[in-house]
Amino acid sequence: xxxxxxxxxxxxxxxxxxxxxxxxxxxxxxxxxxxxxxxxxxxxxxxxxxxxxxxxxxxxxxxxxxxxxxxxxxxxxxxxxxxxxxxxxxxxxxxxxxxxxxxxxxxxxxxxxxxxxxxxxxxxxxxxxxxxxxxxxxxxxxxxxxxxxxxxxxxxxxxxxxxxxxxxxxxxxxxxxxxxxxxxxxxxxxxxxxxxxxxxxxxxxxxxxxxxxxxxxxxxxxxxxxxxxxxxxxxxxxxxxxxxxxxxxxxxxxxxxxxxxxxxxxxxxxxxxxxxxxxxxxxxxxxxxxxxxxxxxxxxxxxxxxxxxxxxxxxxxxxxxxxxxxxxxxxxxxxxxxxxxxxxxxxxxxxxxxxxxxxxxxxxxxxxxxxxxxxxxxxxxxxxxxxxxxxxxxxxxxxxxxxxxxxxxxxxxxxxxxxxxxxxxxxxxxxxxxxxxxxxxxxxxxxxxxxxxxxxxxxxxxxxxxxxxxxxxxxxxxxxxxxxxxxxxxxxxxxxxxxxxxxxxxxxxxxxxxxxxxxxxxxxxxxxxxxxxxxxxxxxxxxxxxxxxxxxxxxxxxxxxxxxxxxxxxxxxxxxxxxxxxxxxxxxxxxxxxxxxxxxxxxxxxxxxxxxxxxxxxxxxxxxxxxxxxxxxxxxxxxxxxxxx
Numbered sequence: 102x103x104x105x106x107x108x109x110x111x112x113x114x115x116x117x118x119x120x121x122x123x124x125x126x127x128x129x130x131x132x133x134x135x136x137x138x139x140x141x142x143x144x145x146x147x148x149x150x151x152x153x154x155x156x157x158x159x160x161x162x163x164x165x166x167x168x169x170x171x172x173x174x175x176x177x178x179x180x181x182x183x184x185x186x187x188x189x190x191x192x193x194x195x196x197x198x199x200x201x202x203x204x205x206x207x208x209x210x211x212x213x214x215x216x217x218x219x220x221x222x223x224x225x226x227x228x229x230x231x232x233x234x235x236x237x238x239x240x241x242x243x244x245x246x247x248x249x250x251x252x253x254x255x256x257x258x259x260x261x262x263x264x265x266x267x268x269x270x271x272x273x274x275x276x277x278x279x280x281x282x283x284x285x286x287x288x289x290x291x292x293x294x295x296x297x298x299x300x301x302x303x304x305x306x307x308x309x310x311x312x313x314x315x316x317x318x319x320x321x322x323x324x325x326x327x328x329x330x331x332x333x334x335x336x337x338x339x340x341x342x343x344x345x346x347x348x349x350x351x352x353x354x355x356x357x358x359x360x361x362x363x364x365x366x367x368x369x370x371x372x373x374x375x376x377x378x379x380x381x382x383x384x385x386x387x388x389x390x391x392x393x394x395x396x397x398x399x400x401x402x403x404x405x406x407x408x409x410x411x412x413x414x415x416x417x418x419x420x421x422x423x424x425x426x427x428x429x430x431x432x433x434x435x436x437x438x439x440x441x442x443x444x445x446x447x448x449x450x451x452x453x454x455x456x457x458x459x460x461x462x463x464x465x466x467x468x469x470x471x472x473x474x475x476x477x478x479x480x481x482x483x484x485x486x487x488x489x490x491x492x493x494x495x496x497x498x499x500x501x502x503x504x505x506x507x508x509x510x511x512x513x514x515x516x517x518x519x520x521x522x523x524x525x526x527x528x529x530x531x532x533x534x535x536x537x538x539x540x541x542x543x544x545x546x547x548x549x550x551x552x553x554x555x556x557x558x559x560x561x562x563x564x565x566x567x568x569x570x571x572x573x574x575x576x577x578x579x580x581x582x583x584x585x586x587x588x589x590x591x592x593x594x595x596x597x598x599x600x601x602x603x604x605x606x607x608x609x610x611x612x613x614x615x616x617x618x619x620x621x622x623x624x625x626x627x628x629x630x631x632x633x634x635x636x637x638x639x640x641x642x643x644x645x646x647x648x649x650x651x652x653x654x655x656x657x658x659x660x661x662x663x664x665x666x667x668x669x670x671x672x673x674x675x676x677x678x679x680x681x682x683x684x685x686x687x688x689x690x691x692x693x694x695x696x697x698x699x700x701x702x703x704x705x706x707x708x709x710x711x712x713x714x715x716x717x718x719x720x721x722x723x724x725x726x727x728x729x730x731x732x733x734x735x736x737x738x739x740x741x742x743x744x745x746x
Contacts, residue, residue, distance in 0.1 A: 130735040133676045133727040136691045137434070139441020140341070140375040141399045141485035142559040145548060146251065147194040149490045150449055151202070151230055152215040154509050155181030155534075163229050165213035168513040171503045172212040177510070179231040183239045185509075186246060188534060192493060192541070193548025196249035196375070198343050200449075202226045202236060204281075206260035209311075216449065216506070217253060218345060219260040219312065222281040223329045233337075240338050249340035251375060252333065256326050256354070257346040258312035259285055265295060284325045290316050297349070305351055317354040327358055331365045340371060343443075347378030347397065355396040375399065375485070377443040381450070383407040386657055389431035392442075393712065402442040402484055403451075404428070409482075410446060412572070413475045413589055414457040419572035420699065426564060426574075427702045428656050429483070433690035433709045440559055444484035446475055446492070452501035453489065455523050459497050465523075467591075470627035472523045473543050474587060477612070477629040480547050481585045482574070483562040493541040494533055495523035509533045547631075550610050554633065556581055561672060564697035565598040573598055573622070577672050580637040580731060586614065588624040595623040601672055601731075602634040641730040643671035648739040649724040655701045657710055661746065663689065664708035665726045665738060670695075672731040675707045681720045689715075716745045 156162075157180025167173035182199070189197060201217030204227045209219055217227070226236050240250050259280060263270050270293035272286070280286050292314045297307025308314045315322055333339050342362070347355075359376060366374035377399035382388045385404045391397050408425045411417040429439035446454035454475050455468075462468035472495065479486045491509055497520060498505040507517050511532045519527045524538045551557045560578030567573075570590040576583040582602045588594045598620050607620060614630030615623045624630050645668040654662035663677050674693040678686040690709045698704025707726075716722060722745050726738040 129725065129727055129737040132678055132686055132688070132725070133674075133729050133735060134435065134688055134691055136438050136440065136674060136693050137436050138438060138559050139399055139485075140373045141377055141443050142440040143373070143555075144196045144249070144375055144485040145194045145480070145551070145558070146196045146198050146375075146443070146485065146487040147189050147192060147490060148198045148445075148448060148487050149182060149189075150177070150200050150216065150506055151179070151182055152177040152200070153506055154490060155185045156510055157181030157184050158231060158235075161228055161231055163207070165207045165215075166229075167213075168508075169515070171506065171514055171517075174207075174213050174215045174229050175508055175513075177508075178229065179226075179235040179239045181510070183235075183242050185534070186239075186242055186248070190246050190248060192488070192545055193552060194248065194488065196251050196341065197243065198251040198341075198487065199253065201253045201255060201345070202230055204228070206262070209261055214260070218255055220255060221260050221262075221279055223285070224281050224332060236337055244338070249373075249375075250338075251341035251343055252339045253343045253345060254330065255345045256315065256317060256358070257349045258309050258314050261308075261311045261313060263288065263291060263293065263313045265293075282325055282329065284321050285315075287321075290319060290322050292316050304349055309346055309349060314349075317350045323354060323357055327361045330358075330362050334362070334365050334369050334371070338369075340373075341375035343401075344376065344378040344397070347391065347400070348380045348382070352394065352396045359397065375443075377401055385425065385428035385431050386659075389428070390659070392432050392437050393434050393710070395434075398437060399441045399443055399485075401448075401487070402444045405442070405444045405482075405484065406446060406451065409475065409478050410454055410457050412570075412587075413471050413478065414454070414461040416461065416570065416589060418569060419567040419587075422572050423564060423567045423697050423699050424701060426483070426562070427696050427699060430662075430692060430696070430708050431657055431660075431710060433692060434712075435688040435690055438690070440483055440562075442484045443487050444479060444482070445487040445489065446479050447489050447505065448487075449489075449506050450501055452505045453492060453496055453498045455492060455495060455497035456499065456505070458523060459521065467627060468523045469539060471589070472540050474589060474627060474629050476540060476544050477547060477631075478587060480544070480551060481557055481576070481629075481631065485558075488544070491533070493538060493544050494536055495525050495538050495540055497521055497523060547611060550631070554581070554583065554610075557583060557585075557631075561693045563672075563694040565600070566596050567697065568594075568596060570594070571596055571624070575600060577601070577638075582634045582638055582672075583610075584620065584622070584630075584632040586612075586622050586624050586630040586632075588626065588628055591626050593623060593626055595621060597621040600634065601670065602636065602638045604639075605634045605636040607632040608635055638672065638731055641671045641673075641732045641734070642669040643667045643673050643728070643730045644669070644736065646675065646726050646728045646736055646738045648741040649677060649726050650741065651711065651724070651743050654710070660710035660712060662708050663711050663724060664703075664706040666706055667728070673707070673728050675726050675728045677709045677724070677726055679711065679716065679722050679724050681716055681722060686725070687715055711745070713745050718745060720745045
């Protein structure tokens with residue numbers, strides 16, 4: 102691989118390291134653990150706003166139905182979604198995330214609860230979407246097709262029922278028992294502090310735009326939500342959860358509730374149960390704290406959304422992707438990694454990637470090329486991708502929230518009929534499902550390639566080159582290596598990279614490029630390229646790993662970096678461990694790729710980060726790294742010593 106050589110000593114070291122050999126009496130090989138990739142890492146998810154997808158039963162449209170108004174119910178339901186499962190399956194996805202199905206307070210103010218975030222009854226489905234049997238039928242049909250159903254859930258709040266008068270909270274007459282389960286009708290189970298300022302304690306205890314903020318620190322509320330979500334697993338068979346307004350709930354709640362739900366899922370026969378929270382934060386240094394801090398196994402990767410969108414849509418430099426993926430180490434713990442993040446390019450809140458692409462494109466052809474690059478980046482880079490419904494049909498929209506929640510079926514919103522699309526004409530009076538689009542064709546073809554080559558979904562990702570608007574990575578698993586390259590420039594670009602597989606041919610699986618046996622890749626303007634080595638990787642030349650070193654890092658204001666180097670490049674996985682004197686080794690997580698040199702981060706190091714709360718303050722610590730190379734050989738580093746700060 103093409104890497105800049107670096108000194109073995111890290112700068113700003115916080116302590117003088119002493120190194121000793123390892124004891125033959127200890128089973129260091131048994132300390133190695135593979136990377137914790139997470140349940141979402143193997144998923145390809147399609148996110149559907151149920152009300153806006155397909156209307157399979159017009160008899161359930163009910164109060165608040167106004168398909169001409171973007172803020173009201175439009176008629177999509179479970180029957181419609183069930184009928185369209187073959188369409189979704191054809192896109193090659195493995196799971197569908199649906200907006201909250203719970204019974205809603207149908208109308209609040211000048212809008213309706215078509216989105217699902219104003220729940221009154223958490224124990225049944227909203228009648229606008231159908232019956233409980235309709236929901237069971239949807240899940241049964243999806244399961245028969247090998248597709249999971251991931252349900253959007255909310256614990257931060259309920260619908261706006263509680264009112265305030267002279268600073269005192271009360272439940273209006275006639276609504277004392279409007280919520281279900283019963284604990285949701287107890288005023289003392291809410292914070293009752295009025296609207297949130299989204300600062301300090303108010304972020305956790307204030308009402309989210311008027312919605313009743315639950316006191317999630319109370320044991321009754323904790324137990325209540327464990328029971329609610331257990332019921333949906335056991336009764337309906339749901340397969341995962343996306344958690345809304347995750348950051349507005351106290352961390353202690355999640356550290357109890359999520360493990361309890363995971364146990365219920367396992368007991369219900371769910372070998373995999375993806376859970377990812379919504380934390381609307383672009384910076385990995387903050388976003389990672391929710392994962393590495395033990396609150397959630399995964400979150401929506403808003404950093405990916407921001408950086409990839411800017412890289413593709415705004416002629417951005419690949420430096421921003423280097424910074425993003427170098428920061429992946431912040432997510433590494435014994436149980437988590439960045440591979441399990443839910444990556445996305447747009448959604449019902451942030452808006453569509455197509456909108457950003459239209460703003461940066463100079464014509465329709467350029468917009469289409471950019472849209473295809475964006476979707477290929479979503480599918481081929483690390484993480485479990487989430488495709489927002491309609492992106493495959495070139496939907497754009499004029500912004501976030503309501504403006505990005507268009508109908509897939511024939512719309513009655515006049516502005517949506519004539520809204521510009523990428524890769525096709527506006528939908529007009531037609532059915533959106535029937536519009537042919539080259540973006541959809543590209544997604545479908547790529548998903549088939551990924552299914553046949555699993556390393557492209559959850560294998561190792563190693564940056565190989567980042568030059569201006571050219572970005573190249575490798576993906577690797579089970580001795581099979583791939584190269585993925587992106588060029589967002591309007592000019593042809595070439596680069597030579599060094600892969601681990603030598604003396605081989607490289608076969609193009611997809612994209613617009615040329616590549617020779619020495620991996621000099623020439624990529625067409627505004628294109629991507631996917632290559633596969635025609636032979637497996639050879640014998641590993643990595644035979645030695647250095648003693649771990651602890652230092653400050655520009656990537657994290659909270660944690661110290663623990664890193665090692667190796668004697669020769671290779672596809673290696675390295676488990677970092679620490680212990681107090683006479684204590685047991687504790688895993689700090691496993692790294693399976695090196696950093697890429699930038700003006701922020703030292704290159705060519707394997708690393709993780711030390712979380713001081715794992716050990717006593719100022720405790721004397723020992724560190725060790727246990728490596729498994731691509732030949733499955735275990736190699737152990739010398740032990741180094743330091744102090745927990």
